[in-house]
Amino acid sequence: MLRFPRQVTLVDVGPRDGLQNEALCLPTAEKVALIDRLAAAGLKRIEVGSFVSPRWVPQMADTADVLAAIARPVGVKFSVLAPNRLGVEAAINARADEVAIFAAASETFSRRNVNASIAEALQRFEDACAAAARYGLPVRGYVSCVLGCPYEGEIAPAAVATVARHLADLGCYEISLGDTIGVGTARRVYTLLEAVAREVPPERLAAHFHDTYGQALANILAALDFGLTVVDSATAGLGGCPYARGAAGNVATEDVLFMLNGLGIETGVDLDQVYLAGAGVCAALGRPPVSKVALAMSRRGAPTHH
Ligand code: HMG
Numbered sequence: 606m607l608r609f610p611r612q613v614t615l616v617d618v619g620p621r622d623g624l625q626n627e628a629l630c631l632p633t634a635e636k637v638a639l640i641d642r643l644a645a646a647g648l649k650r651i652e653v654g655s656f657v658s659p660r661w662v663p664q665m666a667d668t669a670d671v672l673a674a675i676a677r678p679v680g681v682k683f684s685v686l687a688p689n690r691l692g693v694e695a696a697i698n699a700r701a702d703e704v705a706i707f708a709a710a711s712e713t714f715s716r717r718n719v720n721a722s723i724a725e726a727l728q729r730f731e732d733a734c735a736a737a738a739r740y741g742l743p744v745r746g747y748v749s750c751v752l753g754c755p756y757e758g759e760i761a762p763a764a765v766a767t768v769a770r771h772l773a774d775l776g777c778y779e780i781s782l783g784d785t786i787g788v789g790t791a792r793r794v795y796t797l798l799e800a801v802a803r804e805v806p807p808e809r810l811a812a813h814f815h816d817t818y819g820q821a822l823a824n825i826l827a828a829l830d831f832g833l834t835v836v837d838s839a840t841a842g843l844g845g846c847p848y849a850r851g852a853a854g855n856v857a858t859e860d861v862l863f864m865l866n867g868l869g870i871e872t873g874v875d876l877d878q879v880y881l882a883g884a885g886v887c888a889a890l891g892r893p894p895v896s897k898v899a900l901a902m903s904r905r906g907a908p909t910h911h
């Protein structure tokens with residue numbers, strides 16, 4: 606019998622990870638509407654954008670405007686990605702509650718994503734973390750390609766553990782493990798977590814799984830059984846990654862919620878309201894959700910209650 610936590614914290618990364626890979630640059634007002642709806646649905650952690658080069662990711666160029674326009678309910682943390690000190694300073698100016706720095710466990714992916722080797726990227730973060738620390742801004746760390754790389758194939762769990770440890774040493778309070786291209790399967794999740802947990806305890810790890818091969822829910826179950834209690838997801842299953850062609854979006858928040866509700870695990874998030882937020886952003890993007898739960902709910906007509 607698998608062991609599950611009583612409670613799980615969901616981090617909705619859809620407004621960032623989802624929208625950064627949509628061909629259409631969603632208008633700022635639509636992003637704001639999505640984020641406000643997610644906060645109203647009970648999400649306490651929402652990744653709302655990135656302070657990266659607008660030449661690299663034009664979809665996130667309006668992040669400061671988004672932060673200025675969203676409602677700021679008490680108790681909800683709005684975070685942004687930042688690749689360097691410039692990004693952290695922009696996050697501070699825009700009153701983000703948290704920044705996330707992002708490294709990779711694959712050299713080639715690191716080059717393609719931030720134009721730097723793993724070591725160079727980690728070095729840049731020293732400056733970025735020092736700037737965040739001066740303002741008391743919490744820093745989250747991502748490791749990409751933890752279960753495979755679009756360029757290098759398999760990635761050794763030990764390589765992931767080393768990068769995770771480095772991010773923790775830089776001061777990241779939490780390390781989110783990204784299956785960027787969604788190729789992992791559950792047994793490999795256990796093997797990975799065994800290696801990473803030798804360096805960073807499971808209470809400080811988050812599961813960030815993309816759903817390319819439909820394995821994300823099974824992989825999340827494995828991660829919960831291992832002791833993780835923080836899960837990243839994107840409403841409607843939006844997006845992918847611009848530097849990982851063919852990768853699907855994050856696991857859908859609706860799908861994770863339906864599973865967690867079924868397991869009796871508390872999240873404080875309302876599925877019906879997330880469904881409506883997803884329907885809204887999909888209408889704005891002119892595409893259907895990829896979330897199976899959202900599709901099932903739409904076929905049933907009015908939202909159901911859980
Ligand atoms: P570079 O070209 O090597 O850097 O890019 P640079 O320092 O030479 O700067 C180039 C230009 O960018 C300059 O402007 C800088 O001012 C500007 P120019 O003089 O050409 O007009 N610049 C910035 N502008 C705004 N904000 C900044 C910033 N920094 C520099 N913070 C750089 C290096 C890191 C900037 C670039 O590669 C970049 O922005 N990369 C971002 C890539 C990205 O956002 N990828 C997606 C997120 S990662 C992900 O999705 C994975 C994750 O979800 C987990 C998972 O699934 O695995 C997190």
Ligand code: MG
Pocket residue numbers: 622783785813815845846855
């Ligand atoms: Mg991602």
